[in-house]
Amino acid sequence: MTIAAMMLAPQVFHREMPERLKYLALGVLFVNISIGGTLTSYAAPPVLMVASTWGWDSAFMFKTFGWKAALAVLVNATLVTLFLRPHLRSGDVLSLKKSAVPMSPLVIAVHLFFLAAVVLSAHHPIIFLGLFLFFIGYTQAYKVHQSPLIIKEALLVGFFLAGLVVLGGMQQWWLQPIVGSLEPNVLFVGALALTAITDNAALTYLGSLIDGISTQAQYMLVAGAVAGGGLTVIANAPNPAGVALLRGSFANGAVSMLGLLSGALIPTVIAAAFLFFF
Numbered sequence: 001m002t003i004a005a006m007m008l009a010p011q012v013f014h015r016e017m018p019e020r021l022k023y024l025a026l027g028v029l030f031v032n033i034s035i036g037g038t039l040t041s042y043a044a045p046p047v048l049m050v051a052s053t054w055g056w057d058s059a060f061m062f063k064t065f066g067w068k069a070a071l072a073v074l075v076n077a078t079l080v081t082l083f084l085r086p087h088l089r090s091g092d093v094l095s096l097k098k099s100a101v102p103m104s105p106l107v108i109a110v111h112l113f114f115l116a117a118v119v120l121s122a123h124h125p126i127i128f129l130g131l132f133l134f135f136i137g138y139t140q141a142y143k144v145h146q147s148p149l150i151i152k153e154a155l156l157v158g159f160f161l162a163g164l165v166v167l168g169g170m171q172q173w174w175l176q177p178i179v180g181s182l183e184p185n186v187l188f189v190g191a192l193a194l195t196a197i198t199d200n201a202a203l204t205y206l207g208s209l210i211d212g213i214s215t216q217a218q219y220m221l222v223a224g225a226v227a228g229g230g231l232t233v234i235a236n237a238p239n240p241a242g243v244a245l246l247r248g249s250f251a252n253g254a255v256s257m258l259g260l261l262s263g264a265l266i267p268t269v270i271a272a273a274f275l276f277f278f
Helices: 001-006 019-039 045-054 060-088 106-119 126-140 153-182 184-195 198-208 213-225 239-249 256-275
Strands: none
Touching: 001 019, 001 060, 001 153, 001 239, 019 045, 019 060, 019 213, 019 239, 019 256, 045 060, 045 198, 045 213, 045 239, 060 213, 060 256, 106 126, 153 184, 153 198, 184 198, 184 213, 213 256
């Protein structure tokens, strides 16, 4: 989310872009990030919450969800590009400014090392925290050679997920009976709608606690949850980070709830169609 938002900001989320098109672009970004997380078993919180419980590995995710999500992402991105094309700024979003100093290959290698080490030690908190603190120290000691860390946006996602783990179970009393009582096809629609008012990872987590849930219901629950991940800011964990990075380009420096909902409707319908019918 963070990388995509930073890449799109100069060309799409600028002051000259019409407000309605910015909301459309934001909706497509949020929806595509949400469904794109189904390419593997660890890329999205709603999938991560159920992967180990239901035995879903990355091969299963790609075969069952991933290729459909990839097609939906392609369609959404193509359509929004056609709408935005007259207002896009020229230039390569990946190009460096003339005054910018190219980053040293050694610095890039160090970043990649820490990235790989953190992923490999994700289930070992002591090692993970040690590596993370060492990385922060490295970036502070050699800050002249690299861009500043985006700590605020990362913490937004981190605290969001921490709140889910701490408080998610408290929603079990009303969410689990609803999820457990719905037929698979109805469950898809219900999960999509409920995602707008409760985080999709919380929804799938509570679904994973239901004993005897069918394979079809498992699919429909996760598919509906990820399809609705762009409808609101709270629908998907990475969304607050995207809002924090891009809200300055919107009127009054804030993202409208109704504006985001309207902008995300079309890409949500497209994503839902691919995940439901294919």
